[in-house]
Amino acid sequence: MNLSEVANPKINLTLRVTGRRDDGYHDLESLVVFAEGGDQLSAEAADDLSLEITGPFADDLKKEDPSQNLVLRAAKALQAAGNTSKGAHLTLQKNLPIASGIGGGSADAAAALKLLNQLWGLKIGDEELADIGLALGADIPACLYGQPLLMRGIGDQLTPLLLNAPLHIILVNPRKAISTPEVFKALDWPENPNPGHPPFEGVEMTWQTLMEGTNDLQEPAIALAPVIHQVLEKLRVRPGCRIARMSGSGATCFGLFEDPKSLEEAVDFLKSQHPTWWVFPTAVQPT
Structure with a gap:
């Protein structure tokens, strides 16, 4: 078997x-x-x-x-x-x-x-x-x-959370491996443990919730690997990109797009402009 x-x-x-x-x-x-x-x-x-x-x-x-x-x-x-x-x-x-x-x-x-x-x-x-x-x-x-x-x-x-609409996502990694312990070590703690976003409430994931969120590890990861900032800027300016943020402790970043067409156009652009980057179009289906 x-x-x-x-x-x-x-x-x-x-x-x-x-x-x-x-x-x-x-x-x-x-x-x-x-x-x-x-x-x-x-x-x-x-x-x-x-x-x-x-x-x-x-x-x-x-x-x-x-x-x-x-x-x-x-x-x-x-x-x-x-x-x-x-x-x-x-x-x-x-x-x-x-x-x-x-x-x-x-x-x-x-x-x-x-x-x-x-x-x-x-x-x-x-x-x-x-x-x-x-x-x-x-x-x-x-x-x-x-x-x-x-x-x-x-x-x-x-x-478990409810996701009421599909998410069209591009994952982009500049071929940079980052140590999670090093990112946490670079985190400004305890002087600035939380940059101000409120705790999550409820069981439904909405665009407002996502747009109000942040990643506390993004800035310390950028300090270790400045190319992450470049990736995020490239994603943010693409038509149809509603959110660009780093995932986890990096260095992979994601862009959330309004529709599959704008996602496909962003993929083509990123692959042509940055052929060494890992660019992965994907989706998350509603629950």
């Missing part, structure tokens, strides 16, 4: 830092959606655990420490939780840039947990899968859910 799953990119439409914990982690409040397309993970039964990496960003991922690969760590954690020695050959087609603020590694790990839970017949429930994922990375429970949500705490408090 060969199973496969798309690991959709996670986009932080807003991100507010609400506190710092004694363990050094920060509490967040973030409106999160998952876009169409992304990495592809497949799994087939095998005697041992193994991971093959392909795709346009495979070489970047292969430079990382294999022991820290979230797909294999998720697989081993699931083996332990399910008390099984079953193996699998995993193939990851890496289509998303690494260390880019769109949860690629976390989405891959979430896909591994779901696929292997099915492949191995473990029948582990959603809550336990989320607990296994949270021990590996704060974004994994959200990626397991995979629908619009409000994420609070360190990623452990999730509230």
